[in-house]
Structure formats: structure tokens, C-alpha cells
Amino acid sequence: MLARSPHAALRRLFDDVGTVDAVGIEERVAKYGTRSIKKASKLWGLKLAASMVDLTTLEGKDTPGKVASLCQKALCPHDPELGVPQVAAVCVYPAMVKHARKALGSATAVRIASVATAFPSGQAPLKTRLAEVKAAVADGADEIDMVINRGAFLSGEFGVMQDEIRAVVEACGQATLKVILEVSELETYDNIRAASFLAMRVIREGDFIKTSTGKTSLNATLGNNQVMIEAIRDYYLDTGVSIAMKPAGGIRTAKQALTFLLAIKETLGDAWLNNARYRFGASALLNDLIRQIAKENTGAYQAPYYFSEATESY
Amino acid sequence: MPTLTAKKTSTRPARPAPELIFGDLWEFDPSPETADPKLKTRYELFINGQFVAPKSGKYFDSINPANEQKLAEIAQASAADVDAAYQAAKAAYDNVWGKLPGRERAKYLFRIARLLQDRAREFAVAETLDGGKPIKESRDFDVPMAAAHFFYHAGWADKLDYVAPGRRVASLGVVGQVIPWNFPLLMLAWKLAPALAMGNTVVLKPAETTSITCLKLAEILQDAGLPPGVVNFVTGAGDVGAAVLNHPIPAKIAFTGSTEVGKIIMRSLAGTDKKMTLELGGKAANIVFDDAPLNQAVEGIVNGIFFNQGHVCCAGSRLLVHEPVAEQVLTKLKNRIKVLRVGDPLDKNTDIGAINSKEQLRKITAMVASGVKEGAEMFQSTCRLPTKGFYFRPTLFSGVSMSHRIAREEIFGPVLSILTFRTVDEAIEKANNTAYGLSAGVWTDKGSRILKMSAELKAGVVWANTYNKFDPASPFGGYKESGFGREGGRQGLLDYCKLI
Numbered sequence: 001m002l003a004r005s006p007h008a009a010l011r012r013l014f015d016d017v018g019t020v021d022a023v024g025i026e027e028r029v030a031k032y033g034t035r036s037i038k039k040a041s042k043l044w045g046l047k048l049a050a051s052m053v054d055l056t057t058l059e060g061k062d063t064p065g066k067v068a069s070l071c072q073k074a075l076c077p078h079d080p081e082l083g084v085p086q087v088a089a090v091c092v093y094p095a096m097v098k099h100a101r102k103a104l105g106s107a108t109a110v111r112i113a114s115v116a117t118a119f120p121s122g123q124a125p126l127k128t129r130l131a132e133v134k135a136a137v138a139d140g141a142d143e144i145d146m147v148i149n150r151g152a153f154l155s156g157e158f159g160v161m162q163d164e165i166r167a168v169v170e171a172c173g174q175a176t177l178k179v180i181l182e183v184s185e186l187e188t189y190d191n192i193r194a195a196s197f198l199a200m201r202v203i204r205e206g207d208f209i210k211t212s213t214g215k216t217s218l219n220a221t222l223g224n225n226q227v228m229i230e231a232i233r234d235y236y237l238d239t240g241v242s243i244a245m246k247p248a249g250g251i252r253t254a255k256q257a258l259t260f261l262l263a264i265k266e267t268l269g270d271a272w273l274n275n276a277r278y279r280f281g282a283s284a285l286l287n288d289l290i291r292q293i294a295k296e297n298t299g300a301y302q303a304p305y306y307f308s309e310a311t312e313s314y
Numbered sequence: 315m316p317t318l319t320a321k322k323t324s325t326r327p328a329r330p331a332p333e334l335i336f337g338d339l340w341e342f343d344p345s346p347e348t349a350d351p352k353l354k355t356r357y358e359l360f361i362n363g364q365f366v367a368p369k370s371g372k373y374f375d376s377i378n379p380a381n382e383q384k385l386a387e388i389a390q391a392s393a394a395d396v397d398a399a400y401q402a403a404k405a406a407y408d409n410v411w412g413k414l415p416g417r418e419r420a421k422y423l424f425r426i427a428r429l430l431q432d433r434a435r436e437f438a439v440a441e442t443l444d445g446g447k448p449i450k451e452s453r454d455f456d457v458p459m460a461a462a463h464f465f466y467h468a469g470w471a472d473k474l475d476y477v478a479p480g481r482r483v484a485s486l487g488v489v490g491q492v493i494p495w496n497f498p499l500l501m502l503a504w505k506l507a508p509a510l511a512m513g514n515t516v517v518l519k520p521a522e523t524t525s526i527t528c529l530k531l532a533e534i535l536q537d538a539g540l541p542p543g544v545v546n547f548v549t550g551a552g553d554v555g556a557a558v559l560n561h562p563i564p565a566k567i568a569f570t571g572s573t574e575v576g577k578i579i580m581r582s583l584a585g586t587d588k589k590m591t592l593e594l595g596g597k598a599a600n601i602v603f604d605d606a607p608l609n610q611a612v613e614g615i616v617n618g619i620f621f622n623q624g625h626v627c628c629a630g631s632r633l634l635v636h637e638p639v640a641e642q643v644l645t646k647l648k649n650r651i652k653v654l655r656v657g658d659p660l661d662k663n664t665d666i667g668a669i670n671s672k673e674q675l676r677k678i679t680a681m682v683a684s685g686v687k688e689g690a691e692m693f694q695s696t697c698r699l700p701t702k703g704f705y706f707r708p709t710l711f712s713g714v715s716m717s718h719r720i721a722r723e724e725i726f727g728p729v730l731s732i733l734t735f736r737t738v739d740e741a742i743e744k745a746n747n748t749a750y751g752l753s754a755g756v757w758t759d760k761g762s763r764i765l766k767m768s769a770e771l772k773a774g775v776v777w778a779n780t781y782n783k784f785d786p787a788s789p790f791g792g793y794k795e796s797g798f799g800r801e802g803g804r805q806g807l808l809d810y811c812k813l814i
Binding site: 036235273 | 346610611613618645653662
């Protein structure tokens with residue numbers, strides 16, 4: 001009886017994948033903040049970060065019009081002379097996928113990501129969630145952001161959680177999958193590492209694990225990011241399968257984004273410094289990146305009204 | 315964790331072993347710290363509150379180990395200068411400092427701490443130029459920690475009635491102190507602050523290669539209005555140190571440095587009634603069990619041995635790793651040291667700076683050669699090193715056994731010797747099988763094992779799931795040939811007083 005309890009299941013999983021020392025991980029990530037990135041290296045980092053943005057709008061009040069202007073910003077974030085690259089993707093609700101496809105056209109490098117599987121809670125029957133994934137893919141989504149069954153994880157039913165992910169992988173077909181762990185609901189670093197491994201073992205090379213929905217109080221932090229990229233590294237060195245990573249929510253400033261990229265540079269190395277392996281799920285971040293790129297080019301900060309500042313009106 | 319490696323072998327696809335690429339896709343531009351260190355071209359002795367020329371009229375050069383350029387000239391003290399310093403210290407003790415109430419002494423210590431904080435960046439740059447340590451360490455550790463020691467002991471100065479419950483304490487008189495070159499300013503603070511708080515006066519000699527921040531602190535002592543003679547600095551090489559230690563005036567001798575010199579000092583003080591504390595070398599064991607959070611353990615191992623280029627007496631220079639995870643830990647360590655940046659200590663992104671002196675670089679190189687000769691397997695990072703200056707790559711030795719020199723002798727450089735063990739008892743036995751006993755580290759998820767290890771390891775400090783953590787309130791000191799006496803905390807104060 002005891003051996004089948006959720007506690008025992010978690011314990012066995014921790015023995016399997018290893019644990020995380022919270023004090024140690026926070027000490028590690030604090031060191032990224034003391035790095036000093038200047039001039040050409042800063043500009044390179046800012047542009048890289050811009051190319052990794054999943055420009056996101058996930059609101060009840062989203063309309064085809066707002067999605068269309070979001071797509072325009074994704075294609076051309078600012079005056080082309082500034083050299084800000086196109087973002088990696090736009091991220092919208094399934095109902096907006098066809099409008100995004102219409103706005104972007106089919107011959108574009110900007111991908112369409114859609115949050116499916118009853119985002120953000122995931123509390124709908126599996127059949128419904130899979131149908132949602134299929135509909136989004138049929139409408140033209142290139143990438144699906146799913147949420148894991150946190151209830152199943154916390155009650156130790158890892159098989160249920162993994163089977164659901166497997167089913168979504170199948171429903172995705174050619175589309176890339178991003179598995180959202182919703183780290184704030186997993187609470188501990190140990191759980192985040194364990195859930196990362198459970199997800200990585202059932203997804204495909206090039207699929208993502210992602211921190212959060214952006215709909216809860218705590219989203220991507222450097223600590224959560226570090227736990228997950230260390231899991232990706234350990235899994236890669238063990239199996240040769242490279243999994244991609246997407247921190248989402250809470251990354252608003254260029255400086256933050258550079259710090260996250262430093263974590264990648266020093267943990268996963270150069271092979272992950274591109275938008276096939278690393279993304280930022282964010283809406284306000286792009287504006288600050290543009291502002292900083294302009295500052296690096298001109299040597300001075302420009303007034304906010306020179307940029308399409310508000311995330312409400314792209 | 316062991317199952318992770320064991321079970322995947324059958325499903326592993328047939329492709330080359332996965333490797334991480336730590337290349338130069340994203341190179342950093344230079345980011346030097348630009349604060350002015352405000353160096354003088356020539357530094358005199360600091361005796362009786364004044365900067366005075368040495369009686370010999372001789373000076374020696376202090377060079378920057380990062381580029382071998384001359385920074386300043388430092389006065390060469392002689393026995394006569396040392397005697398003058400002791401006479402000044404004695405007069406200051408008899409006439410002023412010994413009679414001053416604790417609450418008045420506290421004011422001076424608070425003032426020194428604040429002035430040091432005010433000039434923190436300037437001191438950090440000076441420390442880095444003189445000693446070669448990376449600016450991020452002098453900025454984030456050495457200088458703030460030195461200020462913290464003055465603050466902490468300022469707080470004690472008016473509460474000494476409570477330092478030894480049931481007893482009263484009295485100052486000793488004049489104390490003679492000699493400090494090493496690895497943490498010039500911090501060791502100075504460790505020595506000065508408790509001595510002054512307790513009401514003693516001081517004659518101190520900094521290390522020959524790192525005298526500058528000591529003499530810059532003399533400027534702060536003047537600015538703080540510290541009465542003349544309470545603190546005196548004499549600079550020079552080993553002969554000046556011997557004169558400081560063998561002078562008849564001091565009631566106590568405090569020395570931090572090598573075990574070799576510590577033994578000479580003990581011999582020379584035998585038969586005198588001088589009190590003594592010695593903080594000497596170490597060969598600390600950092601012990602990693604298979605249930606440890608390995609990624610953080612690796613961080614701790616790196617911090618333990620590569621902090622301050624490994625010029626740390628409590629450096630975790632012997633890694634004892636549980637056999638089931640040995641392979642995994644070694645792989646992780648190799649990947650970690652590939653991203654350590656070795657280079658210009660003044661660059662804010664430098665992780666490992668310059669070796670303190672040509673002499674020390676020679677010692678490290680010789681020890682590493684002996685490790686290779688005795689059959690241990692060496693791994694070094696391939697980072698580019700500056701062409702001028704004294705640098706050494708972060709180095710790992712695996713397959714080390716207890717009989718190797720690199721497992722027994724202190725290297726005092728960025729060189730880690732990796733040994734394995736099978737059981738808890740074997741770990742304890744190997745950890746204690748050393749002439750030293752300054753510090754140790756234990757990495758495990760099991761709390762009861764931490765308690766057992768900390769009771770059975772013969773080391774003055776045992777860190778659990780962390781390494782190289784310091785606090786002014788925490789006593790620091792050794793067992794066996796790592797010395798005796800404690801610095802920091804209540805215990806450190808007790809070494810600067812007599813109980814009555």
C-alpha cells in the first residue's frame with residue numbers, strides 16, 4: 001500500500017532523476033546577473049533575444065483585428081533600418097489561429113503557436129483537449145503549447161500525465177509541441193526537475209518544455225529556467241536527444257532576457273543559442289529589446305512615443 | 315541518480331556521444347572596472363599614526379601579477395623600524411587605547427567600517443591590481459566582508475562583559491600579526507578588528523607581494539582619527555615577519571600563512587609566555603554522496619577550488635566522490651570548467667584571475683607535473699590565456715589515490731584532485747587521512763548523514779551542501795597542522811583577551 005502512495009511514487013522519481021538544492025540553484029543564477037555585457041556583444045544578444053520572442057496575446061478580448069496587428073509587428077517589429085529581426089512566432093488562442101494565418105500568409109518564417117488543451121488550467125476531458133489541438137493544427141498552427149495535467153503529477157499518477165502528453169504529440173502531427181509545466185503550481189524545484197524529465201521522455205527531438213502559462217502569480221524566473229535547462233542538458237548528455245526550452249511570463253526587460261541567454265550560453269552552450277532551441281514567451285519584452293537596440297545604435301535613449309509601446313495596441 | 319545512467323544504455327541511438335559546444339558564438343566585449351584605485355607611486359611605513367620612511371632608505375617594487383607591471387614602491391622595513399613600531403604600539407596601549415572604554419573604541423571601528431564602504435570600489439580595484447584576483451570577487455566578497463568584520467567587532471566592543479559568561483575579560487596589550495597574500499584586506503580585517511575591539515594595540519606585517527591595500531587602509535585609519543600608535547604597519551619580506559614575531563614586546567602573536575612557516579614560529583616562541591594563534595594550510599575534502607543534488611554539488615566543487623584561483627587555505631582541493639556517481643560528476647565538472655573565463659582580473663566577466671606571483675605559479679606548475687608523473691589523469695580547460703602575466707588553467711586530476719602528492723600536499727592553486735569512495739566510513743577515513751584539518755564539505759540529501767559527518771570530520775569548519783561561506787559571527791580555524799585558535803565570532807574575540 002505504502003509503496004503505491006503518491007509520496008512513494010515521487011520519491012522514486014526523485015531517486016531516478018536527482019534532486020535540486022534550492023539555495024544552490026539560486027546562488028548559481030545570481031552569478032548570471034553579475035555578468036557585464038557591453039557594446040557589440042550586447043547588440044548581438046539583444047538581436048538574438050528579439051529573434052527568439054514568441055509574441056503573445058492571450059486575452060478574452062482578443063479580436064481578429066488585434067491579432068492582425070500583432071502579426072504585423074511580428075513580421076516587422078520596427079523601422080527595418082534598425083535591423084531588428086523578425087520574431088520567432090506569434091502565440092494566440094486556437095480561435096485566433098486562422099486569423100493569424102490570414103495576416104501572416106503562408107510564405108513566412110514567423111510561425112504560429114497556439115495554446116491548446118484547455119489552456120491555462122487543462123481541466124477539460126482529454127477528448128476535448130485533443131480535438132482542440134487538432135483544430136488548431138488544421139487551422140494552420142505550426143506549434144502547439146499544451147499544459148500538463150498538474151493534478152495527475154501531484155497525485156503521483158505519472159503514467160496518466162505522460163499518456164496525455166503522448167496523445168497530444170500524436171494529435172500534433174507535424175506541429176512542434178511545447179509542454180507547459182506550470183511551475184508555480186508544481187511549487188518546488190525538485191518537482192520542476194522531475195516533471196521536466198517525465199515530459200522529455202515522451203516528446204520528440206526539437207519539442208519544447210515551457211515554464212508557465214503566464215496566468216498564475218509566479219512565472220518564469222532564472223531559477224526555474226536553470227532547473228529546466230539543467231534537466232535538458234542532463235537528458236541530452238544521457239540520450240543524445242535535444243529538447244528546446246521556452247520560459248514564459250514575467251520577462252519584460254531586455255536586461256532580463258540577456259541574463260536568461262547567459263544561462264543558456266553557460267549551461268547548454270552554443271547549440272541552444274537559436275530560436276529553434278530557445279524562445280521567450282512574452283508580449284512587452286519585444287518593445288524593450290527594440291528600445292535597447294536603438295540605444296546601442298544611436299548612443300541615446302529615445303522617447304517612448306517613438307516605439308509602438310503599449311502591448312494593447314501593436 | 316545512478317539509475318539514470320544505468321537504464322538508458324539499451325535505447326541509446328547509434329550516434330556519436332553527445333557533447334555540449336561552449337564556443338565563441340557569443341563572445342563578450344571587454345568590460346573593465348574603471349574606478350580609480352588612487353595608488354601612490356611610493357608607500358612608506360605606517361608607524362605612530364604617520365607615514366615614515368624606512369631607516370634603511372630601501373624600497374621594493376610591488377607588481378601587478380596580471381601584466382607584470384610595477385604598481386608602486388613599498389618601504390623595506392628593518393628590525394629598527396619594527397622596534398619603533400612596537401614602541402609606538404606600547405605607548406598607545408599604555409596611554410590611550412588600553413584605558414579607553416569599549417563604547418569609545420566601538421566608535422572608531424564603526425568609522426573605519428563606514429569609510430571602507432565609502433571607498434569600496436577604489437579598494438576593490440586596488441586589491442585586484444595588487445593581488446590578481448578577479449574584480450567580481452574583490453568587489454563582492456573581499457571588500458564588503460572586510461567592512462562586515464569591522465562592523466561586527468564594533469558591535470562587540472561595548473558588550474565584552476558578555477563575551478565570556480561568568481568571567482571578566484581584559485585586553486592583552488600589544489599584539490604582533492603577520493598575514494598572507496591571498497586575501498590581503500580581508501585577513502587584515504580579521505586580525506585588526508577583534509584585536510582593537512578587545513582593547514589591544516597592533517603591529518602588523520602584510521605579505522610582501524600584497525602590501526598596497528594595507529597601506530591604503532592606513533589612510534582610512536588616519537581619516538577615522540584613530541589615536542597614533544594603535545595600529546602600525548611594517549612592510550617587507552620574511553625577515554621583517556621574523557622581527558615582528560620575535561620582538562619581546564608583543565603579548566600575543568597571530569599568524570596566517572603556510573604550515574611550514576607556522577612550525578618555525580612555534581619553535582621560536584617556545585619558552586616564551588606569548589599567546590599564539592596560527593591559521594595555516596589545508597587540504598580540505600569536499601565529499602559528494604550519490605544522493606546529493608549533483609548539479610549544485612558541482613557548482614559547490616567549482617566554487618570550493620577555483621575561488622580566488624585556489625589561493626584559499628580552506629579550498630576544497632580534494633574531491634571525494636561516491637563511486638556510483640563518480641563518472642557523472644566528472645563529466646559535469648568538465649563541462650562546467652569549460653565556461654570559466656580566465657583572464658584580465660579587472661574585467662567584470664573574469665572568473666579566474668592571475669596567480670599571485672611568479673613564485674607561486676612555479677610551485678603550482680611543479681605540483682601539477684608531479685600529478686601527471688605519478689599517473690593521475692589530467693583535464694584542463696582550453697581557454698585562451700593572456701600572453702603576459704601569471705595565469706594557470708583550471709585543472710582537474712581524476713584517478714587520484716591517497717598516496718599521490720597532489721592528494722596530500724597543499725597546492726594553493728586552481729587544481730582539483732578527484733578521489734572516489736564506496737561507504738560513509740571510507741569517506742570519513744579518507745577525509746581525515748591528512749596532516750591538515752581546516753575545513754570540509756559534505757553534499758547529501760540526508761540530514762542525519764550531515765550530522766554524523768560533521769561530528770566525525772576532523773576539520774574546523776564543515777560546510778553542508780555549500781562551500782566557502784563566511785560570516786564575521788562564525789569562528790574559523792583549524793585542527794592538527796592547520797593551526798589553532800579561532801578567528802571570528804565570540805571564540806575569535808576570546809583569543810585576543812585574558813580571562814580574569
